[in-house]
Amino acid sequence: MGSLPYFSVLLVLFLCSSYFFVDGQNLPFKAVNLGNWLVTEGWMKPSLFDGIINKDLLDGTQVQLKSTKLRKFLVAENGGGDNVLANRDSASGWETFRLWRVNDSSFNFRVFGKQFIGLDASKKLVATSNSPTNRETFHIIRNRGDPFKIRIQASNGLFLQAQSETVLSADYQGSTNWEDSDPSVFRMESVKTMLRGEYQITNGYGPDKAPRVLQDHWNTYIAEEDFRFMSENGLTAVRIPVGWWIAHDPNPPKPFVGGSLAALDNAFTWAQNHGMKVIVDLHAVQGSQNGNDHSGTRDGYTEWGDSYITDTVAVIDFLAERYGNKPSLGGIELMNEPKLGPNLDSLKKYYQKAYDAVRKHSEMAHVIMSKPLDHGSKEFLSFVGSFNGVVIDVHYYNVFGNQFKNMNVQQNIDYIYNQRASDL
Structure with a gap:
């Protein structure tokens, strides 16, 4: 059995329409995020970096x-x-x-x-x-x-x-x-604190070692037995972060290495075998949308914008074409946690084009749009409401801030029901 990663609850706000009641999917999904599998987030498994020489001097330090x-x-x-x-x-x-x-x-x-x-x-x-x-x-x-x-x-x-x-x-x-x-x-x-993402681990190990390290990780971190375990314990879906380089597999641009696409193919098969759905989430985009480890950034700068829209839409088109007819596809998230400052218009332009790319290959898949971290929910709601079959991904972190430091599990749950519910 693969070592199950730290699971975070996937909280999404469905914009209700008849679409969601006729597509045959059992909503709402009870899903978890399979972080650090196909897009590295070093805080989840620091030992992945142990073999890198001068590992305290990774890209972006x-x-x-x-x-x-x-x-x-x-x-x-x-x-x-x-x-x-x-x-x-x-x-x-x-x-x-x-x-x-x-x-x-x-x-x-x-x-x-x-x-x-x-x-x-x-x-x-x-x-x-x-x-x-x-x-x-x-x-x-x-x-x-x-x-x-x-x-x-x-x-x-x-x-x-x-x-x-x-x-x-x-x-x-x-x-x-x-x-x-x-x-x-x-x-x-x-x-x-140094970045520990996909760029850092692949460039840190270099072209000779990185393929072996990453392949070993993909093969062992998540396995079909994990899908069986999740299904038997009431989960109905998984959210799988991927990086933009997956569309160039098996020979992505350096320093990224090929192989994550085969792992994602396996996930769709395993999900179908155990009655689950897969939400594919484009976590890392060219130029980085938020500068965090999981965005595939090299040095922490946020540089995604208009010049990257065409290439990013092409990644969504690739994913939608490959998995659009898979019965285990639950949805495609167009971009994770954008933090783009004044570039909200660029994000909207991208979401429109990426939505069209998904619909070209699937009328059934939910299209998930992540609310920008640096903009209010209501500002974004009017834009998303014009689409059909769209989900808003809302991220609330019960971890940052002094009020959460001494809370137990039940107090965290109560905080969501009492303080977050009105926002949702």
Whole structure:
């Protein structure tokens, strides 16, 4: 039997119409979310990352660098697009860099304004490139006794040094005794819990190891015996998060690896064998819709928008075509937990096109639209109400906030009935 993951209750608000009473589906579904199966969420099974070298330096890890000689933090002037200096007594956004992992020990540093740190013609550090090349790639050498004490080797083979508060250059040669007085020694501190999603695990293990690690995980984390167990205990559906790369299986773009599509095929078979339904949920979209681990993001920035609509609709079209005629299909969720700020119009445009893509292949499947995390429910309700056979996915977290810390199970349930019910 596969190890059942942490289950979260799937709470959805059905927009009632006759559609739901004639489609033969036993509503409402009593469903659970099979998180961390086909889209990695490292907090659910941290041991998946144990075999990664320098696993504390995964893609998206936010670090600050301090010259041990000058006792000053490095900063991208103006947040990017300018020189990199070493003149800050304290660190905040402009002094924080997001790692892009090239291999076990080589990285790019992305600054606040999304440019990358690199070398100019005079070997000085600047943050002016919008995409990393060899000039923006640095090798990190850690002190064995103190892994937060590092030297940084540039693409020219020389080491970075803080000559002064205004001169950071890649022209230091030779070894070091790791004394604080050495201008080529820096202290690197991680300032935010690292991301542990699909990008981090696949890029962390690399193309040789990642396929085996992920395939072993898919084969053992959820098995048909789990579907039998759920069915026998009164559950009628499962919600399965997937990533956009599944539409490119078996050869998705790097660093993602193929194989999750076969696992999803198995889930549909197992669901049919045990009288259950499958809700396929596009959890991770290109560009990331919320910057969280489960969105497949590389570094935590939310960059999904109009330019990604066509590609994202194509993923929904792929899923709807593949599973639209499966009797175990319960629904397709178009995007999980969008948090897009002012881009609500882009989301609505996408939902309309993605809805049409599902309906092209299935009149019976429920189309699930997740309420934006950063917009009010009523604002979204008027838009969704114009569709047929649509569900609103509403996420309430009884975990964040002091009022939940000392609640027992029954108190959490009572809170939902007494405080959440009026919103629903």
